[in-house]
Amino acid sequence: MFERTIFKSPEEHLGLTRPDEPIMYFSPHALRSQAERFSRGFDGQVTYAVKANPAPEVLENLVSAGLNGFDVASPEEISRVRAASKTADLHYNNPVRSGAEIVEGKRARVRSWSVDDVSELVKLGAPSHSQEEVSVRFKLPVKGAHYDFGAKFGATPDVTVELLKAVVAAGYRPALTFHPGTQCAAPEVWSAYIVAAADIASRAGVQPERLNVGGGFASHRGGVAPDLERIFREIKATVRACFPHPPALVCEPGRGMVADSFTLATRVKALRPDGAVFLNDGIYGGFAEWRDICPSSRIRVLGVDGSEKKGGMQLRKVFGPTCDSIDCLPDEVSLPRKIAEGDYVLFAGMGAYSLAIATGFNGYGVRSVLTVGRV
Numbered sequence: 001m002f003e004r005t006i007f008k009s010p011e012e013h014l015g016l017t018r019p020d021e022p023i024m025y026f027s028p029h030a031l032r033s034q035a036e037r038f039s040r041g042f043d044g045q046v047t048y049a050v051k052a053n054p055a056p057e058v059l060e061n062l063v064s065a066g067l068n069g070f071d072v073a074s075p076e077e078i079s080r081v082r083a084a085s086k087t088a089d090l091h092y093n094n095p096v097r098s099g100a101e102i103v104e105g106k107r108a109r110v111r112s113w114s115v116d117d118v119s120e121l122v123k124l125g126a127p128s129h130s131q132e133e134v135s136v137r138f139k140l141p142v143k144g145a146h147y148d149f150g151a152k153f154g155a156t157p158d159v160t161v162e163l164l165k166a167v168v169a170a171g172y173r174p175a176l177t178f179h180p181g182t183q184c185a186a187p188e189v190w191s192a193y194i195v196a197a198a199d200i201a202s203r204a205g206v207q208p209e210r211l212n213v214g215g216g217f218a219s220h221r222g223g224v225a226p227d228l229e230r231i232f233r234e235i236k237a238t239v240r241a242c243f244p245h246p247p248a249l250v251c252e253p254g255r256g257m258v259a260d261s262f263t264l265a266t267r268v269k270a271l272r273p274d275g276a277v278f279l280n281d282g283i284y285g286g287f288a289e290w291r292d293i294c295p296s297s298r299i300r301v302l303g304v305d306g307s308e309k310k311g312g313m314q315l316r317k318v319f320g321p322t323c324d325s326i327d328c329l330p331d332e333v334s335l336p337r338k339i340a341e342g343d344y345v346l347f348a349g350m351g352a353y354s355l356a357i358a359t360g361f362n363g364y365g366v367r368s369v370l371t372v373g374r375v
């Protein structure tokens with residue numbers, strides 16, 4: 001599915017080959033720069049949430065950029081990480097696991113497990129190596145992300161106090177974790193969680209060895225790019241201010257790490273008199289996540305001669321290629337009045353939760369990934 005090319009950019013490839021199927025363009029250079037940005041700016045261990053994009057090329061490039069930890073949620077994700085690195089830390093942070101999944105995780109020497117309920121701690125049994133950590137996942141009613149990750153997972157602060165004590169009693173290294181919610185650009189959401197973490201630790205009388213501040217780091221979907229460095233500074237300052245003995249920090253970006261290294265190129269199949277556009281990919285393919293999250297406005301339209309069409313914008317309904325009427329982008333998209341059949345519509349920042357969840361419904365769905373110099 002991934003293919004290496006000698007092309008510098010999506011524009012060059014599209015201009016020379018005029019593909020009729022949707023194509024994801026992947027820039028290893030962009031991915032490695034983002035990994036370096038996290039490593040430089042974040043005051044702790046940077047791990048990657050594999051679910052955002054588990055492609056081997058993504059994992060291999062992250063390992064070669066120096067990442068030494070991965071957040072996994074299933075035995076399949078463990079195998080994918082192990083294919084890219086024999087030694088990277090595995091953080092199994094899906095807090096609900098079957099007994100069989102725990103056996104697999106223990107065999108792979110998982111370094112850290114998250115739990116949000118005592119039943120999951122009981123299921124883990126005794127630690128099987130001296131580094132093994134249990135990180136209690138807690139939630140707060142804070143807003144600021146695109147959608148709330150506390151709706152499914154996370155213990156309340158009161159329950160977390162008890163769980164943290166139980167983790168120590170069970171012989172695991174104690175840690176705390178939270179997820180601020182995906183596509184979060186507001187540093188104060190992290191601070192609210194860190195303040196609560198310090199309070200939980202002091203109430204439990206337990207010094208957590210590590211604090212995992214989750215993923216959620218927003219990617220650039222439109223307007224100005226999120227200021228990740230401001231978030232990194234806020235995390236560091238709040239941890240130092242709140243904890244008498246600051247725990248080591250871990251973060252686990254998915255979207256914020258991988259989104260910007262992919263561009264999705266779609267093609268206009270048809271235009272309708274009411275302005276509606278039919279593209280060759282849609283909600284069942286690379287845009288699967290768009291039903292749940294704000295659409296991205298980082299869009300370029302290239303004519304068949306390769307020139308970019310700008311100006312004279314018009315909001316248009318955008319349909320995907322399948323025969324299902326819900327295969328329609330949830331919001332109208334601003335596209336040039338001069339858009340024509342055969343034009344390419346390029347969406348930047350499409351690396352997260354796209355290929356990972358695209359289906360092949362009706363024989364469509366983005367399948368081809370080409371490696372290019374930049375996206």
Ligand SMILES: *Cc1c(COP(=O)(O)O)cnc(C)c1O
Nearest residue numbers: 049093182215216217253254255
């Ligand atoms: C999904 C997930 C992440 C990554 O979230 P992003 O918003 O993509 O950064 C990190 N940690 C856990 C536990 C997750 O479930």
